[in-house]
Amino acid sequence: MAVSTKGGIIVEVRTSDGLVGIGEAGFSAEYFPTVGPLINGQLGPMVIGRDPRDIGALWHDMMRATHMWGRRGVETYALSGMDIALWDLMGKTAEQPVHxxxxxxxxxxxxxxxxxxxxxxxxxxxxxxxxxxxxxxxxxxxxxxxxxxxxxxxxxxxxxxxxxxxxxxxxxxxxxxxxxxxxxxxxxxxxxxxxxxxxxxxxxxxxxxxxxxxxxxxxxxxxxxxxxxxxxxxxxxxxxxxxxxxxxxxxxxxxxxxxxxxxxxxxxxxxxxxxxxxxxxxxxxxxxxxxxxxxxxxxxxxxxxxxxxxxxxxxxxxxxxxxxxxxxASEEPGIGVTIADGAEQRFRIQTRAVQ
The missing domain is CATH 3.20.20.120 (Enolase-like C-terminal domain)
Structure with missing residues (x-):
């Protein structure tokens, strides 16, 4: 398999006190048109107001929310990105690396x-x-x-x-x-x-x-x-x-x-x-x-x-x-990633109209 294009769907979960958990959903940015709306429109709103440390309960609630219509597809990619972000947030809250x-x-x-x-x-x-x-x-x-x-x-x-x-x-x-x-x-x-x-x-x-x-x-x-x-x-x-x-x-x-x-x-x-x-x-x-x-x-x-x-x-x-x-191993809290200043805007996918 040859690879000519790279990208990724980045997930951020923010707390009221300013901590940010970072995750990645799926293998590639090619899935953005389907995974992005799932995160922003369904799974994301489900965690608002919840305790981000309750990762087990949040995982099962998100899984059940898609169980009837997509538990084996891009919905699981969306769930994956959310879960990784929550674990990153957990590590930052505990001031410990996830490992x-x-x-x-x-x-x-x-x-x-x-x-x-x-x-x-x-x-x-x-x-x-x-x-x-x-x-x-x-x-x-x-x-x-x-x-x-x-x-x-x-x-x-x-x-x-x-x-x-x-x-x-x-x-x-x-x-x-x-x-x-x-x-x-x-x-x-x-x-x-x-x-x-x-x-x-x-x-x-x-x-x-x-x-x-x-x-x-x-x-x-x-x-x-x-x-x-x-x-x-x-x-x-x-x-x-x-x-x-x-x-x-x-x-x-x-x-x-x-x-x-x-x-x-x-x-x-x-x-x-x-x-x-x-x-x-x-x-x-x-x-x-x-x-x-x-x-x-x-x-x-x-x-x-x-x-x-x-x-x-x-x-x-x-x-x-x-x-x-x-x-x-790193002793950085969470999963050990920090997005560089300005990088999200610089690498953002630009939507193009179909001609």
Whole structure:
């Protein structure tokens, strides 16, 4: 999957005494025309006058408000943004980072470099640059061309050596027989995981097809980035098609739901490596996921956007940083983000009339 546009839907929850909680809703600003009105017109008014520290009650009230007409779509994106903002506000109220409120389990986490789909020669160059920058893990994107996918991974493996972990994301590009062939080829190349290789149009097909594959290969499988709320993870975990689950804080239901799913995964002896939408780039989603990762003993990696984005270009006062291949805990209150002076206006989406 190639990424050419970055953006994000930013949520702010303000208290009467002037504190501001910041969240991000969904993977991309492309959802603004639908998510924005949900936040401003329905979910936002529901929390006015409420105690922002009652995050559990607010989450369930917002969930119930959309239960009958959209509990598995952009409504959950809106809920996610609200929940992240409320947790940021909670941390600022308590003058503690959110990972402390959740219960810190680790103080840093290894980052993996996540570039977009590109030809093998360019992938090799980017991988070498990532290793030189201190990364010890890289996730490669491949498409449905089996021979090209294997060639790309072979090329990068030869360039970076055996000491760098490589993961492969196929973005559902294969039917199951092709995915089986791909998985066996990648196992021989010491790939750490294969992510969502099989095209699926329903949750039952998604679980069934990847379970079929898991029974036939030794390479670990990863998935779950597009599932919403813990309820869609029930069958996923019970059938164990994946060794690594990848919920996204900005879409799955916020920090609250990401933490619940991570703990569910721990009970099944699964790893949780949250998906972080590379099409966003605000830096808010990374910081939200980081708070949960730091509170978990089954979250060994954090996805890090290869190309930065708004957060790196002046939207955030202090952008996310990888140092020596790791992202470190901050003691800043909340989720640790501050929007730079004037950045909201400078980066605001300008509505254009359709010609």
């Amino acid at each position: 402390r409120l959740l219960g810190t389990s680790q103080h840093s986490v290894r980052a993996y470099y996540a570039p977009s789909l590109k030809p093998a020669d360019k992938a090799v160059t980017e991988a070498q640059e990532a290793v030189a920058a201190g990364y010890t893990a890289i996730k490669l994107r491949v498409d449905g061309d089996l021979s090209a996918a294997v060639h790309l991974v072979q090329s990068v493996r030869s360039a970076v050596g055996a000491g760098v972990d490589l993961m492969v994301d196929a973005n559902m590009a294969y039917h199951r027989r092709g995915a089986l062939t791909l998985a066996r080829e990648l196992h021989d190349l010491q790939v750490a995981w294969l992510e969502e290789p099989i095209m699926s149009h329903s949750l039952s097909q998604y679980v069934s097809s990847h379970s079929w594959l898991a029974d036939r290969v030794d390479i670990p499988l990863a998935g779950g980035e597009s599932l919403l709320t813990r309820f869609e993870y029930i069958d996923l975990m019970a059938k164990l098609p994946f060794d690594i689950v990848q919920p996204d804080a900005a879409s799955v239901g916020g920090i609250s739901e990401l933490k619940r799913i991570a703990d569910m995964a721990s009970s099944w002896n699964l790893q949780c490596v949250p998906h972080i939408g590379c099409s966003s780039g605000t830096g808010i989603g990374i910081n939200a996921a980081l708070q949960v990762i730091l509170s978990c003993d089954n979250a060994p990696l954090i996805e890090f956007d290869a190309y930065g984005g708004l957060g790196w270009q002046g939207f955030l006062a202090v952008p996310p940083v990888v140092k020596d291949g790791r992202v470190w």
